[in-house]
Amino acid sequence: MPSRRADSVRETLEQMIVTGELVNGERLDEISLSEKFGCSRTPLREAFQSLAASGLLELIPHRGAFVRHPDLSEMIEMFEVMAELEAFCGRLAARRVTQQVLADLYRTVIACEDAVANNDSDRYYAENEKFHHLLYKASGNQFLADQAGQLHRRLKPFRRLQLRVRGRLEQSLSEHRAILEALENGNADEVSLALRAHVAVQGGKFNDLMASYKSFQQNQQRVGT
Amino acid sequence: MPSRRADSVRETLEQMIVTGELVNGERLDEISLSEKFGCSRTPLREAFQSLAASGLLELIPHRGAFVRHPDLSEMIEMFEVMAELEAFCGRLAARRVTQQVLADLYRTVIACEDAVANNDSDRYYAENEKFHHLLYKASGNQFLADQAGQLHRRLKPFRRLQLRVRGRLEQSLSEHRAILEALENGNADEVSLALRAHVAVQGGKFNDLMASYKSFQQNQQRVGT
């Protein structure tokens, strides 16, 4: 692995945790990791502090840094909060969104349609992400947008797996359309409800998510050992 | 200042930032701070990383660590999110709260009554904090409770100043009573609405909060220079 400077140590580690390359509960050895990164322990330990504050690591004094993945119930809790944050973003956006942003949102829906037509889940994923980030920002509350963005990033691996479920792309797309329409009509309640339903883990989606989660865990085992 | 170990360096710095002892925009000099704390730069810099991840510091490469206080509009944004998180906690708690926790909540209301009677705002503040943390936990969503707790802590200095406003203690107390009653009745909508109104910055509270904020800033000037 190439030599990296401090800022990217954090990013790289975060990536390794989030993708499951680093298994849950694994202790991060400072010496071997610093050799891998081609740096000393100092920048590594600083990255640990940052990641611990974000909840991705648990630091136990005199014991070390341990990878902390959400278990199934915690992941559901996180989706529960995500749904509420997005619903709130939507409620605010219904009042505050501009024509410009509505046009941007519309563009992502078009792009998503194209991605679905070509069964290109990677492209769909990218445009889906754009859609949601535009919405966060459209709330007009920067703090809320940041919080939503952070949680969104933490849920990334699970959401991505979920989109692989058959028919999910089409369903997601039609939900985006409904959300956008409600936004155009300025119907705050409808936007809020549609977004909560879009994000929330409920009904059949629960099983999909559980399957995604297990798949994620298996992937961990394969890569991590 | 006495010599401190790493964990408490973070806590002490957080306290110094949150109380306004460290002024907004102030650069934290690693050398003088390490002398003040009786430690080397290493544990200090690790604390910086942790605080930056929580949004209390901004780290600019090769420039230093700068204290980052919310400005008035950001603070209002934070209260807006806090209100929504608490409302959600309440909605969930209405379904999930136990008799045990209801009894604990009732105790804090009694204690708050006592504090109001004695005009003891410190005591009121402590019991108020208990009330809210019990509620977060009663949501049955640990992740949500943690998020709410974190934001609650960041808003601490502003909330505390607000309680000094005449009549605010009594008003807050009666709102607690209403929230508890709605919880006992299992009325999720009512709990949610009451909590959102309790926390939100709206109507006359906006002016109170703005006054609090200015008072906080003045306090900063006095201590910091």
Next chain:
DNA sequence: GTCAAGATTTTTGTATACAATTATGGAATT
């Protein structure tokens, strides 16, 4: 063979030394 106590090794936590970068101040130029 099992367990316990102590020595040894390993690992984390902290201090310091050095490197890289930025800020500062003064001289030279216009």
Next chain:
DNA sequence: AATTCCATAATTGTATACAAAAATCTTGAC
């Protein structure tokens, strides 16, 4: 006088050395 450039100083970033704590291994008793 203002400005630019360069030398110097100050500060951050990183590596390494040392201290403290925990984990491991060895040895001995039962």
